[in-house]
Every structure is written in C-alpha cells, then in structure tokens.
Amino acid sequence: MRSLAGLPKAHLHVHLEGAMRPATLAELADEHGDQPPVLPGDFASFEDFMPLYRVAARLVREGPRENLLRSVREVVEDAAADGAVWIEPHVNRS
Numbered sequence: 574m575r576s577l578a579g580l581p582k583a584h585l586h587v588h589l590e591g592a593m594r595p596a597t598l599a600e601l602a603d604e605h606g607d608q609p610p611v612l613p614g615d616f617a618s619f620e621d622f623m624p625l626y627r628v629a630a631r632l633v634r635e636g637p638r639e640n641l642l643r644s645v646r647e648v649v650e651d652a653a654a655d656g657a658v659w660i661e662p663h664v665n666r667s
Contacts, residue, residue: 583659590629592648601632630665
C-alpha cells in the first residue's frame with residue numbers, strides 16, 4: 574500500500590490569514606505596535622481561533638504590502654513542504 578505522505582496534494586481553499594505562521598503573526602503584530610496575540614498550541618473552538626484570525630487579517634489588510642507578500646510566500650512555502658502542488662489562497666477583505 575502506498576503512503577499518502579508521498580502523494581501530491583492541493584489546498585483548494587486556504588485563508589492566508591488563518592494559515593499564517595504563529596511566529597510571523599507575533600512578529601508582525603509587534604512590529605506594528607499591536608499586542609502580540611497569545612498563541613495556544615490548540616484551539617478548543619472556532620470562537621477561540623477568531624481573535625487571532627482577526628489580528629492576522631488586519632495586519633494583512635491594513636499593514637504595509639510587505640505583510641501580504643510575506644504571508645503569501647510563507648503559506649506557499651509551508652504548503653509545498655507538505656507536498657502541495659496546487660494552492661488556491663484567499664484573503665479576507667472585510
């Protein structure tokens with residue numbers, strides 16, 4: 574039986590803000606004078622995740638263009654490291 578680990582993968586709907594590296598989120602928040610969010614190891618619920626998502630979305634949407642470019646680059650790098658050969662990223666505009 575073949576291992577799934579070696580098969581190519583696709584991310585058909587990934588939110589850049591939700592896939593941002595925790596270290597990047599903390600660094601960008603700190604650079605822009607925001608209180609870096611507390612980053613738990615796991616989230617108990619979607620509601621627990623949303624405050625971090627909102628901070629990430631604001632940093633990408635309202636911050637300098639470099640924030641968006643860095644997020645895109647890192648999300649693509651992480652997806653490729655996981656074996657993804659196709660990614661369809663989305664950005665929250667609201």
